[in-house]
Amino acid sequence: MINEKMYELGSKRSIIREIFEYGNMRRSIVGVDNVYDFSLGNPNVPSPKELDASISKLCIKEGIHAYTSAPGAISVREAIAKNLNERFKTSFHKDNLYLTVGAAAALTATLRGLCNPGDEVITFAPYFTEYKVFTESALAKLVVVSPDFKNFQIKFDEFEKLINKNTKAVIINSPNNPSGVVYKEETIIKLAKILKEKSIEFGNPIYLISDEPYREIVYNNVQVPFVTKYYNNAIVCYSYSKSLSLPGERLGYVLVPDQVDDSKIVYAAICGAGRALGYVCAPSLFQFVIEECVNITSDMSYYEVNRNIILNGLRELGFECIEPDGAFYLFVKSPIADANEFAKKAQEYDILIVPGDDFGCPGYVRIAYCVRKKIIENSLPAFKKLAEFYNL
Amino acid sequence: MINEKMYELGSKRSIIREIFEYGNMRRSIVGVDNVYDFSLGNPNVPSPKELDASISKLCIKEGIHAYTSAPGAISVREAIAKNLNERFKTSFHKDNLYLTVGAAAALTATLRGLCNPGDEVITFAPYFTEYKVFTESALAKLVVVSPDFKNFQIKFDEFEKLINKNTKAVIINSPNNPSGVVYKEETIIKLAKILKEKSIEFGNPIYLISDEPYREIVYNNVQVPFVTKYYNNAIVCYSYSKSLSLPGERLGYVLVPDQVDDSKIVYAAICGAGRALGYVCAPSLFQFVIEECVNITSDMSYYEVNRNIILNGLRELGFECIEPDGAFYLFVKSPIADANEFAKKAQEYDILIVPGDDFGCPGYVRIAYCVRKKIIENSLPAFKKLAEFYNL
Numbered sequence: 001m002i003n004e005k006m007y008e009l010g011s012k013r014s015i016i017r018e019i020f021e022y023g024n025m026r027r028s029i030v031g032v033d034n035v036y037d038f039s040l041g042n043p044n045v046p047s048p049k050e051l052d053a054s055i056s057k058l059c060i061k062e063g064i065h066a067y068t069s070a071p072g073a074i075s076v077r078e079a080i081a082k083n084l085n086e087r088f089k090t091s092f093h094k095d096n097l098y099l100t101v102g103a104a105a106a107l108t109a110t111l112r113g114l115c116n117p118g119d120e121v122i123t124f125a126p127y128f129t130e131y132k133v134f135t136e137s138a139l140a141k142l143v144v145v146s147p148d149f150k151n152f153q154i155k156f157d158e159f160e161k162l163i164n165k166n167t168k169a170v171i172i173n174s175p176n177n178p179s180g181v182v183y184k185e186e187t188i189i190k191l192a193k194i195l196k197e198k199s200i201e202f203g204n205p206i207y208l209i210s211d212e213p214y215r216e217i218v219y220n221n222v223q224v225p226f227v228t229k230y231y232n233n234a235i236v237c238y239s240y241s242k243s244l245s246l247p248g249e250r251l252g253y254v255l256v257p258d259q260v261d262d263s264k265i266v267y268a269a270i271c272g273a274g275r276a277l278g279y280v281c282a283p284s285l286f287q288f289v290i291e292e293c294v295n296i297t298s299d300m301s302y303y304e305v306n307r308n309i310i311l312n313g314l315r316e317l318g319f320e321c322i323e324p325d326g327a328f329y330l331f332v333k334s335p336i337a338d339a340n341e342f343a344k345k346a347q348e349y350d351i352l353i354v355p356g357d358d359f360g361c362p363g364y365v366r367i368a369y370c371v372r373k374k375i376i377e378n379s380l381p382a383f384k385k386l387a388e389f390y391n392l
Numbered sequence: 393m394i395n396e397k398m399y400e401l402g403s404k405r406s407i408i409r410e411i412f413e414y415g416n417m418r419r420s421i422v423g424v425d426n427v428y429d430f431s432l433g434n435p436n437v438p439s440p441k442e443l444d445a446s447i448s449k450l451c452i453k454e455g456i457h458a459y460t461s462a463p464g465a466i467s468v469r470e471a472i473a474k475n476l477n478e479r480f481k482t483s484f485h486k487d488n489l490y491l492t493v494g495a496a497a498a499l500t501a502t503l504r505g506l507c508n509p510g511d512e513v514i515t516f517a518p519y520f521t522e523y524k525v526f527t528e529s530a531l532a533k534l535v536v537v538s539p540d541f542k543n544f545q546i547k548f549d550e551f552e553k554l555i556n557k558n559t560k561a562v563i564i565n566s567p568n569n570p571s572g573v574v575y576k577e578e579t580i581i582k583l584a585k586i587l588k589e590k591s592i593e594f595g596n597p598i599y600l601i602s603d604e605p606y607r608e609i610v611y612n613n614v615q616v617p618f619v620t621k622y623y624n625n626a627i628v629c630y631s632y633s634k635s636l637s638l639p640g641e642r643l644g645y646v647l648v649p650d651q652v653d654d655s656k657i658v659y660a661a662i663c664g665a666g667r668a669l670g671y672v673c674a675p676s677l678f679q680f681v682i683e684e685c686v687n688i689t690s691d692m693s694y695y696e697v698n699r700n701i702i703l704n705g706l707r708e709l710g711f712e713c714i715e716p717d718g719a720f721y722l723f724v725k726s727p728i729a730d731a732n733e734f735a736k737k738a739q740e741y742d743i744l745i746v747p748g749d750d751f752g753c754p755g756y757v758r759i760a761y762c763v764r765k766k767i768i769e770n771s772l773p774a775f776k777k778l779a780e781f782y783n784l
Contacts, residue, residue: 001560001596002654002661006505010664011657017462042459052451055677059447065638067434070409101493101642101671108670113398130667137668168393204393246457248676250493262394265403269394272402275522276529278500279493283675284640285447 005136014129015358016040023352030350036379037352038367041177041328043245045298045370051244054292058285068281071271072099072253076291080253083294088226096257098271099282102250103213103239104130105274110209110235110254111138111169112273113266119168124154125360126331128177128211140168147361152181152322152331156190163198169207170195174224175214178359178366179331180324182218185225192231205233205261213239213252216297218326219304232259235266240290242328245298251286303328306369306376313380314367318392328370331356335390339365345389349382397528406521407750408432415744422742428771429744430759433569433720435637437690437762443636446684450677460673463663464491464645471683472645480618488649490663491674494642495605495631496522497666502601502627502646503530503561504665505658511560516546517752518723520569520603532560539753544573544714544723548582555590561599562587566616567606570751570758571723572716574610577617584623597625597653605631605644608689610718611696624651627658632682634720637690643678695720698761698768705772706759710784720762723748727782731757737781741774 019039027035058064071077077094084092100106111121111134119140123131125147135142143162148155172191174183183191191208199206210227215238218224227234239252256267281287310330314321320333332353334342339355343365346353356364369376408431415429450456463469469486476484492498503513503526511532515523517539527534535554540547564583566575575583583600591598602619607630610616619626631644648659673679702722706713712725724745726734731747735757738745748756761768 001508002506002658003504003508003665006664006668007657007661008664009667010505010660010662014667021461040459046454047457055451056448059444059451062438065439065640067432067639069413101675104670104672106670108668112395113402114394116393116395133668134670137670247459248457248673248679250672250675265399266394268402269399270402272398272400273395275401275406276398276500276525277669278496278498278526278529280496280642281640283493283642283678285677286675287640 009133016129016354019352019354026350033374033378035350035352036375036382038369038371039352039354041368041370042247043242043298043328043370044372045245045300045302047245048293048296048298050296051289051293054289055285058288058292064285064288066284068284068287070275070281072097072282073284073287076287079291079294084255088229090226090228092255092257095267096255098254098256098267098274099287100252100254100274101279101282102241103211103237103252104134105250105277105279106237106239106252106254107131107209107211108134108137108277109270109274109279110237111135111140112277113269114207115140115168118166120164120166121169121171122159122162122167123171124159126176126178126356126364127171127360128173129358131171144360152176152179153183153187154191156194160194163206165202167198167202167206169209171209171211173211175218175326177214177327178329178354178356178361179322180327180329181322182222182224182325185223188225188227188230195231195233199233208234209237210234211237213242214327216243217300217303217328219307219324222325224326228255228257228259233261235260243297244293246286249283249286251282251290303370306371306373309373309376310367310369314383317383317387319387328368330367330369332365332367334363334365335392337363339363346386349386351379351382351386401525408521408746411744411746418742425766425770427742427744428767428774430761430763431744431746433760433762434639435634435690435720435762436764437637437692437694439637440685440688440690442688443681443685446681447677450680450684456677456680458676460676460679462667462673464489464674465676465679468679468683471686475686476647480621482618482620484647484649487659488647490646490648490659490666491679492644492646492666493671493674494633495603495629495644496526497642497669497671498629498631498644498646499523499601499603500526500529500669501662501666501671502629503527503532504669505661506599507532507560510558512556512558513561513563514551514554514559515563516551518568518570518748518756519563519752520565521750523563536752544568544571545575545579546583548586552586555598557594559590559594559598561601563601563603565603567610567718569606569719570721570746570748570753571714572719572721573714574614574616574717577615580617580619580622587623587625591625600626601629602626603629605634606719608635609692609695609720611699611716614717616718620647620649620651625653627652635689636685638678641675641678643674643682695762698763698765701765701768702759702761706775709775709779711779720760722759722761724757724759726755726757727784729755731755738778741778743771743774743778
């Protein structure tokens, strides 16, 4: 008699959370250094020192815990717009920004604001598992383009065939969770071209939703194209979870540029959706922390060290790895067809990794290497045993 | 082509927020002491000093900004359960609690978890305006029992007639926003009796959702009955916004006692709904702040001082006021039938008050007296002019 769909979402938790909880249990038995828990994208690089100093300073300020305006405090939105404009030579202003309780809230508000029942939203495998939950929560349907196993870019032929009159939006995520791959500029250009053509063909804008919490985590000077420069109807969903190592604090934004068709209407619908979902304002203290720390990030070189150890280590052991351009995930081909079975076997060696099936990409596993270097180093002998088990 | 309903919610903002924004504008013109802004329930009593000390101490702790488990950190939920058990002689435990991003999120997750399309949710006027938004967001319909103008308790005859096979839940809010009234024990007992009978008659539990962010703000030793002691299928939605003066930080919980029919299923559905709405976890730093500060509140005597000044002041001027037992709202009968017109006239004297219409209670206005004492004192001459205008 309660809502069965919600019960299912609450009882059958995401496999990532499932493994994370298992890891907590396992750590209490064998010790924190002996569980090689690569399950969760929980940044382990500390927040910058300036950030904690900023919290201590701000928390004694009068009114710091008060409600802000629903879209976020004006000074905070101005600071974020300025930061974006300096970095990307754009001309955003405060009224393009709606501050949210993290990227998840940015996505649910955007999808709910844009979609009507029966609408379709397209994404590309491998994709972040919760896109399906968020899209269905907005009463729309998630349509998945199968993985491009060659380059982990986009299978455009298949994509074009899946666009129809019900296609309301397309979600991309670059740097990608779980593959670590960044979409090249040529990929974004081609994607924009198709979206323009199809928007004209069907007489309605198809919105490009760019979910980019990993924008600042890239390696070897790879450039992440800023989508609003390539496509007018692009909306950016961002989170400070990774760039400032604040995932639990839930602070992000939706960016709706003026160039979006009926920009003000789209922005209002997204704010209205936030209201309907129960978001009153983004956490106030951390809004002002972001204002003060908008130009800094955690020490991202940390992830590069981890990346190189795990990438080289696993390749030497004979594992086939997708080279990550960004984020803190390594996507590894399962040595057997069933990645679930492979992940279960790894668990016997206290290696906790997530099968690709839930990311729409069977046959692969995701290794979140945002862990202490020591855990990665300790894990290599365990991975060696795993490789030996599979005769790699 | 976007979602019209969401656009409407985003563009036609709640009248309270509307007036709040007007107040911001007006203050910048005539000065902060000359706008008598009684529009918003934004607690002005400072958070306790211990709370800010706790923030400074916690923010340098490793991992404090990390994701917590989705329902909230275990130690935090244990501390809250212990606090409730000590105060109300209950026996709750951590798995009865789901920490949320404020009471609004507690309500949206609860309603979405419980309701199916076509369900009905009953509440009693005057009621918090967003109940309608939250209920409709859960695809259910809000049914309103008209105000009991005599005592601002419940019109039981009308209530009984409105219950039918589609009634999934009843929302109460005591101490009440906007009336300030507390439901007496006899009201809760009668409500529970009817809900039990009707649950049996229709063969399904009717859940009682108690929205009680004002529980700790009461006057003259009035007791607020703890609903789970009177009715098995009661679910509590709480927020620390008022008790610790943290409205912008968004921290609250849903309490689903074991005694609720299929308690674990209901709890899972509410957690699942939170996930579908984009809530990943409640803000992490403030979860741990709550753990440390669970036994303290802001200095609530502050509101009592304000209450007495405004209540006595307005009565002396000839206004008809409902005596508030709790919360920080004074509900005043409009001297003319149209409370909107009255509120507009008050605005000419820089008195910002909210018409009762949006609370389902035309003919009254709400005065949120959670403002500096000086503002209240300064406002009395303006109220005097208003009284004179209406020949009171």
